[in-house]
Amino acid sequence: xxxxxxxxxxxxxxINNPRTPWPWINYLGNEDFFSLISNSAGGYTFYKDAKFxxxxxxxxxNVPMDSGGKYFYINDGDCVWSPGWKPCKTELDTYECRHGMxxxxxxxxxxxxxANVLYFVPLKTWAEVQRLTLTNNSKKTKKLKxxxxxxxxxxxxxxxxxxxxxxxxxGEVEIEGSVIYHKTEYKERRDHYAYYSVNVPVxxxxxxxxxxxxxxxxxxxxxxxxxxxxxxxxxHGWSPIASHYIEVELKPGESxxxxxxxxxxxxxxxxxxxxxxxxxxxxxxxxxxRFNSVSKVDAxxxxxxxxxxxxxxxxxxxxxxxxxxxxxxIWNQYQCMITFxxxxxxxxxxxxxxxxxxxxxxxxxxxxxxxxxxERARERIIDIASTQFxxxxxxxxxxxxxxxxxxxxxxxxxxxxxxxxxGTVSYIKETGxxxxxxxxVPFDNDISVARSLFDHLTVSFDHVVNNLGPxxxxxxxxxxxxxxxxxxCFSNDPNESFQTTENKTEGSKAxxxxxxxxxxxxxxxxxxxxxxxxxxxxxxxxxxxxxxxVDVIKKYGWDGEWxxxxxxxxxxxxxxxxxxxxxxxxxxxGWCTMAGIGKEEGLCTKALNxxxxxxxxxxxxxxxxxxxxxxxxxxxxxxxxxxxxxxxAGVFCHNNPWIMIxxxxxxxxxxxxxxxxxxxxxxxxxxxxxxxxxxxVYAQMVAGKDAFKPGExxxxxxxxxxxxxxxxxxxxxxxxxxxxxxxxxxxxxxTDWKGFKAVRKFRGxxxxxxxxxxxxxxxxxxxxxxxxxxxxxxxxPVYKSGTIHKVKIVIx
Ligand code: GLC
Ligand code: GLC
Numbered sequence: 001x002x003x004x005x006x007x008x009x010x011x012x013x014x015i016n017n018p019r020t021p022w023p024w025i026n027y028l029g030n031e032d033f034f035s036l037i038s039n040s041a042g043g044y045t046f047y048k049d050a051k052f053x054x055x056x057x058x059x060x061x062n063v064p065m066d067s068g069g070k071y072f073y074i075n076d077g078d079c080v081w082s083p084g085w086k087p088c089k090t091e092l093d094t095y096e097c098r099h100g101m102x103x104x105x106x107x108x109x110x111x112x113x114x115a116n117v118l119y120f121v122p123l124k125t126w127a128e129v130q131r132l133t134l135t136n137n138s139k140k141t142k143k144l145k146x147x148x149x150x151x152x153x154x155x156x157x158x159x160x161x162x163x164x165x166x167x168x169x170x171g172e173v174e175i176e177g178s179v180i181y182h183k184t185e186y187k188e189r190r191d192h193y194a195y196y197s198v199n200v201p202v203x204x205x206x207x208x209x210x211x212x213x214x215x216x217x218x219x220x221x222x223x224x225x226x227x228x229x230x231x232x233x234x235x236h237g238w239s240p241i242a243s244h245y246i247e248v249e250l251k252p253g254e255s256x257x258x259x260x261x262x263x264x265x266x267x268x269x270x271x272x273x274x275x276x277x278x279x280x281x282x283x284x285x286x287x288x289x290r291f292n293s294v295s296k297v298d299a300x301x302x303x304x305x306x307x308x309x310x311x312x313x314x315x316x317x318x319x320x321x322x323x324x325x326x327x328x329x330i331w332n333q334y335q336c337m338i339t340f341x342x343x344x345x346x347x348x349x350x351x352x353x354x355x356x357x358x359x360x361x362x363x364x365x366x367x368x369x370x371x372x373x374x375e376r377a378r379e380r381i382i383d384i385a386s387t388q389f390x391x392x393x394x395x396x397x398x399x400x401x402x403x404x405x406x407x408x409x410x411x412x413x414x415x416x417x418x419x420x421x422x423g424t425v426s427y428i429k430e431t432g433x434x435x436x437x438x439x440x441v442p443f444d445n446d447i448s449v450a451r452s453l454f455d456h457l458t459v460s461f462d463h464v465v466n467n468l469g470p471x472x473x474x475x476x477x478x479x480x481x482x483x484x485x486x487x488x489c490f491s492n493d494p495n496e497s498f499q500t501t502e503n504k505t506e507g508s509k510a511x512x513x514x515x516x517x518x519x520x521x522x523x524x525x526x527x528x529x530x531x532x533x534x535x536x537x538x539x540x541x542x543x544x545x546x547x548x549x550v551d552v553i554k555k556y557g558w559d560g561e562w563x564x565x566x567x568x569x570x571x572x573x574x575x576x577x578x579x580x581x582x583x584x585x586x587x588x589x590g591w592c593t594m595a596g597i598g599k600e601e602g603l604c605t606k607a608l609n610x611x612x613x614x615x616x617x618x619x620x621x622x623x624x625x626x627x628x629x630x631x632x633x634x635x636x637x638x639x640x641x642x643x644x645x646x647x648x649a650g651v652f653c654h655n656n657p658w659i660m661i662x663x664x665x666x667x668x669x670x671x672x673x674x675x676x677x678x679x680x681x682x683x684x685x686x687x688x689x690x691x692x693x694x695x696x697v698y699a700q701m702v703a704g705k706d707a708f709k710p711g712e713x714x715x716x717x718x719x720x721x722x723x724x725x726x727x728x729x730x731x732x733x734x735x736x737x738x739x740x741x742x743x744x745x746x747x748x749x750x751t752d753w754k755g756f757k758a759v760r761k762f763r764g765x766x767x768x769x770x771x772x773x774x775x776x777x778x779x780x781x782x783x784x785x786x787x788x789x790x791x792x793x794x795x796x797p798v799y800k801s802g803t804i805h806k807v808k809i810v811i812x
Pocket of ligand 1 (some may be wrong): 319
């Protein structure tokens, strides 16, 4: 069953049934000021950091799901309703939610009144604009009472949820004209406040939550709305909210617009006050003035659209399959921007108070984003590297507000350092900016020990070399990419975190074959980079270490039919035919085939066949098989999940593209694309009821074949799946890949594809690419023609910025 449809021309997903199987959300803002918004206007807002600078409150995992948001209530005499159906849930005559690129438009119609609300965060603005348009489609004049609503969060989203003995006494507001200011804690250490305004005079307001709702009502029936009479309350402590009350008269056919601004201001210490206890409102008023008319709002929305037109013109494909095109050209790229902005911090599955920016996560996210805004990727790389330790190890995550390593999860994940090589190399290949390597970058944010970014890459490489186990494979540390493979944890205490507990490290033999494969792939990238820089000695040193690792993997990492996953604390194999459960894991098959380890001897093909046979399922490739059915203290969290979920044999979509890329290494385009389609959300639209999460973005996990309900997705939006799928499909399957000295075109497509067209902007030049497949092959280059001339290589040169070139590739 479907709940809407793709409008590719407008780059929108249009939801026409508000009862989606789960809140289907969107993100507003892409720099400093952000909101999450569901298809019924649920969600919240924050500045930079969803934990430390939360502006509006949200209720996670509530009854009903998705409680709290940016609501409008319309009292039309005997009927009270909301344009997004919720929270009132009054049956609407029509409903439509359009999620677009950083804007959402929710439209409801009831008894001849259409309420259309556009939500977006204008570029370079610390505010969300809400434009409410009311239209009278009936034959009578209508008198409506309109109430806006949002609830302030007391800034720190974590303590906001728990420290009520304090919080219920701190809330403070100021009301001036049609603007409600939230100035809680402003008089002490905070240099910031928030506000909610509307561009017309109001006939009343409320700022005290219990007066607005009445103590016994929910979001669906605020007392003042039902009574049609605002309380004009001024919050003193308890829970401050912001609600405007507006009386509207509409003649038949008449339309009126109201522009609401929900904004955030920071003031310098000596500019905080206008007079005693009266806040300095200058900046708020300036922002409000920027959007106080419909034409100004239209212009800001047009700017946002242009911005996205631009970003999405950098890579476009015309494959002949609209489901591929809409993902590659629109939604997958959009999701890459979102994961770049939020890492794993704020979604409807990540509360915003748990995790910040992940070291490994953000490096991987970069690969799907770097072509869009390389300057921001550059800044991110420096930020990430600044949280590294001098020995190459790293904090597992950092806090976006202060950009400092955050000890909540600590460090010691031994895959982490290698991802910095991926992030940096992706950036340089896209831009040609080798200068980034000379940037002086601190360790653990301590500028006095800053060294070049290149040195950071060296310590990243060496961190693996300096932490090898008894077989010569990398020691795993707390975990590798798989956060749940906790081989030194040995926890019997449910109050211990699997991620931060290491009860047994002394003499641990726990090694990771996945990190070994990762080391070969990014070690080679490091070697190429050294050569490019003329650091030949270093390249030679690194080459020896990588070659040794390849040998070690062949010797100790091969199980006969596939690559084993790891060695446990005792030195026993994990992911081997010898094991009773979880005989095979996806990660080592992905990394070792991407590295082409043992390709000549047929190891890659064997491993990939084993994946097909044992891990593939109707809804994607599961992580391990057979699933663990009991808790193994020596394996940690992975065996804590019920069979078929998350890291215990779920379809962990993030790693499916590793296998897709592996298939392209052996030239199996049919299989690579078969796997692509299984997890690609646009192909799952028809089974939305089962799949549950948004059909326009990837989810982290889909329940695997051992689960109760295979095919049911969870954790949509913030997942490395976004960048990995984009990377796999654009660079290895469509095969258009930035290299230091040009654009490599090396497609690997299904044999029945006749070809495809693509446009790639690369370092300022435009490459109009046509790939033809006259012989029904998957891979291989028979001929390259550039601007009408035959060319001897499929590495297409870097051209002068501003020039346009036609490239034709014949597969064969
Ligand atoms: C999540 C984490 C990521 C981890 C993965 C597997 O996606 O964000 O860091 O690698 O789970 O455990
Ligand atoms: C990380 C991973 C998640 C895993 C969790 C364990 O948060 O993202 O997949 O289940 O660690 O706590």
